[in-house]
Amino acid sequence: MKDDFLNDDWLKQQLNEEHIDNDDFTDIVLSKIEKTQHHQKVFNYCLLSCAFLVIGYFLITLLSTTNDAFLTAISTDESICFGATIAMLALILSLEELEL
Amino acid sequence: MDSQLIKRVQLDNDHQAFACLMRQYQSPIRQFLRRLVQQDVAIADELAQDTFLKAFIHIKTYRGDGKFISWLFKIAYQEFISSTRKKSDLSNSDLEDVTDSGNFEREMIANKTVKVLLKHLKVDERAVIILHFSHDLSHQEISNIMKIPLGSVKSLIRRSKLKLQAIANNNGDNHEG
Numbered sequence: 001m002k003d004d005f006l007n008d009d010w011l012k013q014q015l016n017e018e019h020i021d022n023d024d025f026t027d028i029v030l031s032k033i034e035k036t037q038h039h040q041k042v043f044n045y046c047l048l049s050c051a052f053l054v055i056g057y058f059l060i061t062l063l064s065t066t067n068d069a070f071l072t073a074i075s076t077d078e079s080i081c082f083g084a085t086i087a088m089l090a091l092i093l094s095l096e097e098l099e100l
Numbered sequence: 101m102d103s104q105l106i107k108r109v110q111l112d113n114d115h116q117a118f119a120c121l122m123r124q125y126q127s128p129i130r131q132f133l134r135r136l137v138q139q140d141v142a143i144a145d146e147l148a149q150d151t152f153l154k155a156f157i158h159i160k161t162y163r164g165d166g167k168f169i170s171w172l173f174k175i176a177y178q179e180f181i182s183s184t185r186k187k188s189d190l191s192n193s194d195l196e197d198v199t200d201s202g203n204f205e206r207e208m209i210a211n212k213t214v215k216v217l218l219k220h221l222k223v224d225e226r227a228v229i230i231l232h233f234s235h236d237l238s239h240q241e242i243s244n245i246m247k248i249p250l251g252s253v254k255s256l257i258r259r260s261k262l263k264l265q266a267i268a269n270n271n272g273d274n275h276e277g
Contacts, residue, residue: 005265014214015234017131025145026122029152030115036153
């Protein structure tokens with residue numbers, strides 16, 4: 001054994017491994033993948049909803065300050081309703097996509 | 101066959117195709133990690149699961165310019181290194197002088213195998229020996245997996261073999277004496 005360590009073929013033979021295979025492992029990894037994807041979807045749709053809200057808010061503010069006709073046509077309450085509608089729409093789309 | 105499965109995962113996030121790839125490649129990855137973590141099967145399998153999870157998430161970055169198994173080994177090795185860094189136990193046992201181990205001689209008498217001797221090597225030495233002799237990877241592939249120069253791989257393999265031989269010889273002399 002003393003000089004065998006410099007013999008590559010002998011080392012390969014010694015380090016030969018038994019095959020490991022079970023479906024449990026595959027199932028566990030697949031469930032981890034599904035969990036990760038679900039969390040990623042939730043995060044993405046939360047981000048999307050926030051983006052809708054912020055864009056909606058700035059759009060209404062911009063139109064209110066630059067367009068007198070829009071200012072007279074839409075009140076503060078109506079703009080809140082408008083924002084809430086967009087947020088609800090984003091939320092419904094998110095829930096449908098997430099199958100919650 | 102493999103390339104078709106990989107394409108299906110890359111294009112459609114196909115879980116069944118990935119399951120086929122996992123069944124095919126889980127054995128070498130799990131064996132490699134078991135050797136690296138020194139036979140702690142539960143930790144090794146957890147690292148193997150994380151390896152395949154990362155492989156699935158980043159599979160679009162695999163461009164087919166090397167073997168798929170080499171790409172998996174690379175992820176597995178990085179997972180192992182980051183886990184040891186997290187636990188900050190970049191092992192005292194890996195760094196200690198192997199001949200100082202108290203029950204070493206008894207262990208050798210009980211089980212004179214190369215696999216047992218591997219645990220007395222440092223992590224990088226152990227990794228090159230396993231990848232080269234157990235999984236038959238080339239020096240270039242090991243260089244890519246471990247992110248070290250080609251020359252370093254060759255010298256690391258040579259050094260590790262000499263170290264294994266020195267351990268065995270030292271033990272043999274002690275045992276005879």
